[in-house]
Structures are given as C-alpha cells and as structure tokens.
Amino acid sequence: MKTPKGQTAPAFRFDMKCGKKIFMISTALNAEIQKSGPRPMNTRRDLKQIAALIEQAFGPELDAAGWAALRELRIAARLSPLLSLFSADNAAGIAMNGFVWVEEGKIVGNVTTQPVPRFSSRYLIANVAVDKAYRGRGIARELMRIVLNYIAEQGAQWAILQVREDNDIARGMYQRLSFAEIMAEHRLVADNTPAAIPNLPLPPGGTLRLLTDDDWNTVRYLISRAMPTEARWWHPARSPHFRSASSHTMQRKLSRWLGLGHKLRWGLFINEELTGVVDVDVLVYNEHRIDILLLPDLRAQWTAPLLAMALRYLQHHPPRPISAVLYDYQPEAIDILQEFGFRPFITLVNMRKRIRSTMG
Numbered sequence: 001m002k003t004p005k006g007q008t009a010p011a012f013r014f015d016m017k018c019g020k021k022i023f024m025i026s027t028a029l030n031a032e033i034q035k036s037g038p039r040p041m042n043t044r045r046d047l048k049q050i051a052a053l054i055e056q057a058f059g060p061e062l063d064a065a066g067w068a069a070l071r072e073l074r075i076a077a078r079l080s081p082l083l084s085l086f087s088a089d090n091a092a093g094i095a096m097n098g099f100v101w102v103e104e105g106k107i108v109g110n111v112t113t114q115p116v117p118r119f120s121s122r123y124l125i126a127n128v129a130v131d132k133a134y135r136g137r138g139i140a141r142e143l144m145r146i147v148l149n150y151i152a153e154q155g156a157q158w159a160i161l162q163v164r165e166d167n168d169i170a171r172g173m174y175q176r177l178s179f180a181e182i183m184a185e186h187r188l189v190a191d192n193t194p195a196a197i198p199n200l201p202l203p204p205g206g207t208l209r210l211l212t213d214d215d216w217n218t219v220r221y222l223i224s225r226a227m228p229t230e231a232r233w234w235h236p237a238r239s240p241h242f243r244s245a246s247s248h249t250m251q252r253k254l255s256r257w258l259g260l261g262h263k264l265r266w267g268l269f270i271n272e273e274l275t276g277v278v279d280v281d282v283l284v285y286n287e288h289r290i291d292i293l294l295l296p297d298l299r300a301q302w303t304a305p306l307l308a309m310a311l312r313y314l315q316h317h318p319p320r321p322i323s324a325v326l327y328d329y330q331p332e333a334i335d336i337l338q339e340f341g342f343r344p345f346i347t348l349v350n351m352r353k354r355i356r357s358t359m360g
Contacts, residue, residue, distance in 0.1 A: 035105070038146055041098040041112070049107040050100070050127070057129035098127070099146050101139045108134040111143040113151060113159075121157040123355075128161070128170070141173055148177070152355050159355055160234070165347040179351040182230045184328040187345045189287070191321055193314045194341040200305040211267040211277065218274045219267075226276070226293050228329050234350050264313065268294070268302060278306045280313055288314055288322045292333050303332040311340060 041050070101109030108131040116122040125147060130139050151159050163170045165184060175181075202208070211219065224232065261283040268276035276294035283289070290310045294302055314322065324342065326333050338344070 036103050038099050038101050038109075038143060041100050041110070046100055046107060050110050053107060053110050053129050053131060054127055056132065058127075097150070099143055099150075101130070101134075101143060103134060109139040109143055111140075111147045113147050115154075115156070116160070121155075123151040123154065123156045123159050125151075125159055125161040140170075141177075144173070144177055148353070148355070156355050158352055160350070160352045162348040162350055165349050171349065174351055174353075177353065179353045182234055182350045182352060183228070185348045185350060186326045186328070186334055187347070188324045188326065188334065188337050188342040189321055189345045190337075190340075190342045192319045193288070193317075193322060194311060195315075197308050197311045197315070197340060199312070200308045202305050202309075203301050206268050206270045206275070206302070208266045208268060211265045215267065215274070219277060222274050222277065222293065222295075226295050231327060231329060234352075266306070266309075268298075268306070270298075276302060276306070278310050280310045282314065282317050283320065284318070286320075288317070288320050290314075290322060290324050292326075292330070296329075299330070299332045304336045307333065307336055307340065 097114060098110065098112035100107045110127055110129050111125060112127045113123050113125050116124055125144075128140055128144065148159060159179075161174065161179070162185070163174060165171075171181075227235065261281065263282070264280045266278050267274050268278075275298055277292070279289070279291040281289040290307065292303065292306060292310075294306075311322075322342075323345075324333075324337055326337075
C-alpha cells in the first residue's frame with residue numbers, strides 16, 4: 001500500500017494469505033529508535049547519556065557541588081531500571097523535565113527545566129548542552145525554542161538561566177531569544193585555608209554578635225537594603241540561605257569532637273542597627289564556604305576586616321578548599337579575597353526572559 005509523501009504508514013495491514021491482521025509497529029518503533037530530532041526527556045533511559053553529555057559540556061566549570069550533582073545523576077541512571085519497578089512516571093526520582101536531541105539513536109543535545117521552588121511563576125533552564133561533534137547546526141536554539149514553549153504552556157511568567165561570561169556564542173543566542181542580562185555571579189575558590197591572613201582591627205563604631213533564628217526579620221530587612229533591585233528579584237533562593245543562622249553552641253562543640261559541620265553568622269551592628277552579616281560554613285566532607293553582605297556605604301571600610309576574621313576562624317579547623325559566591329555589586333569583596341589568595345573559578349551571567357501566554 002502506498003503512503004502519500006510526508007504521512008506516516010497505517011498502524012496495521014491485512015494479510016490476505018493468512019487472513020489475520022498483522023499490526024505494524026512502525027509508529028511506535030519510530031518513537032523508540034528515532035533517527036534524528038528532538039523528543040521529551042525520559043528519565044528512565046536517558047540519564048546515563050545526559051550525564052555524559054553534561055560532563056563533556058560543563059566538566060571544566062563544575063565546582064564541588066556540581067560534581068556532586070553529576071554523581072547523583074549517574075547513580076540515578078544506574079538505579080533507574082530497578083526503581084522503574086516501583087514508579088511508572090519518574091523511575092529515577094529526578095525532579096527535572098526537559099528535552100533531548102537524538103541522532104542515530106544517540107543523545108547529542110539536552111536542555112532541562114524545572115520551576116523555581118516557592119516561585120512557580122519562574123522556570124529555571126539548565127544543562128543546555130550539545131555534543132561537540134554536532135555544534136553549529138542550530139540544535140541548541142531549537143531545543144531552547146521547544147523548552148520556552150513548554151514553559152509558556154505551564155503558565156509561567158519568567159524563564160531564567162545562567163551562562164558563562166566568556167561564552168559569547170551562547171550569550172548571543174540567549175540575547176537573540178530576548179533574554180536580558182541581570183548581573184554577574186563570581187565564584188572564587190582557595191585550594192586551602194590561606195595561611196597569611198592579616199589580623200585587621202575592626203573599624204570603630206560597630207559591634208559584632210552571633211545571630212540566631214530570632215534575627216531573621218532583621219536580616220530580611222538588611223537584604224532589602226543591601227541588594228540592588230535586580231539581585232533581590234533573582235535571589236528568592238538566597239533568602240532561605242540567609243534564614244540559616246548560627247549553629248547552637250553545643251552543636252559547634254560537638255562538631256569539633258565528632259567531625260561534624262557547623263555555621264557561624266556574625267551580625268554587624270552600628271547604632272544598634274544591623275548593617276551587615278558575614279557567614280562561615282565549616283564543612284567536613286565538602287568545601288568550606290564564606291559569604292558577606294553589607295550596606296553599600298560600609299563596604300569600603302568593613303569588607304576586609306570581616307572577611308579576614310572569617311578566614312582566621314577557618315584556620316582553627318581542618319584545612320579544606322574554601323568557596324565564595326559574590327556578585328558584581330560586591331567588587332570590594334571580590335578584590336579582597338583575591339588579595340587573600342583566592343582565585344576566580346567561574347563567572348556566570350544571570351539572565352531572564354518574560355514569557356507570554358503564547359509563543360511562536
């Protein structure tokens with residue numbers, strides 16, 4: 001039976017010789033052994049190839065948390081056949097949706113998306129990756145078009161993503177898709193706790209005390225004053241981070257005896273008003289972390305002594321790499337950490353796009 005060009009063959013034919021209907025599985029089979037083009041991600045069978053593609057595309061820029069996430073993805077890929085016995089929908093337990101591009105049965109392109117926790121009107125786009133051998137063919141742009149349509153169908157208002165500052169090709173593509181740049185995120189690392197941290201005296205007029213959970217409303221007010229408007233929009237996920245205050249005294253003592261992690265948060269008070277915070281996360285099996293947030297008019301005077309204090313505290317704990325995430329509205333902290341021995345690891349540009357109800 002002839003089939004008009006461009007149409008799919010019927011799902012069955014009638015065999016006159018044996019008098020039975022022989023079901024043709026061409027349509028279903030095409031979905032399984034698709035030769036070329038995009039399709040929705042299948043977490044039961046795609047995770048292994050997606051993990052390999054992500055490592056190829058982003059391996060050099062992954063930090064400790066990124067490698068940990070990649071390991072979890074690979075573990076899920078190995079467990080997915082077993083877990084599929086218990087769950088028909090998302091056997092691997094991976095909270096992600098997305099699309100892949102297939103060539104000759106091999107996944108050569110990928111994009112994932114998921115709603116931002118507590119902000120369902122925003123969808124995060126991540127892992128936009130294309131195999132090196134297939135770049136320059138428009139695969140990434142087509143996957144972006146598909147995922148943006150998907151986000152619009154979910155009723156979202158915004159799509160957000162991050163891209164390397166030095167990836168001019170990707171940044172240009174996102175700009176042509178009407179993504180606007182908000183701010184840059186600078187990730188800095190030190191391979192070990194710096195040995196020569198100066199003992200800088202604190203400027204007069206301010207006092208420090210450890211903050212607790214009871215200080216959250218005060219910290220939230222500081223965030224609203226210390227961050228630019230765009231940063232406050234971008235950082236719904238930063239607020240829960242700031243909710244995590246100093247560990248209790250007993251927990252800090254046990255952390256030293258038992259090798260557990262803990263956190264300290266100092267608040268800077270001037271005239272009894274909270275004007276800044278500095279965080280130290282002491283971790284045992286991961287990188288130590290430091291963070292700082294100050295009112296703009298205090299950054300020049302207070303950034304260096306507060307960061308030096310935080311690093312000196314880490315000198316009393318087992319040496320491990322230290323990471324810091326700072327933003328382009330914190331140039332003083334970026335410069336000072338580099339003076340203390342940190343090196344730039346990666347700079348990411350945060351971008352967003354308003355989603356309309358219908359998209360082409």
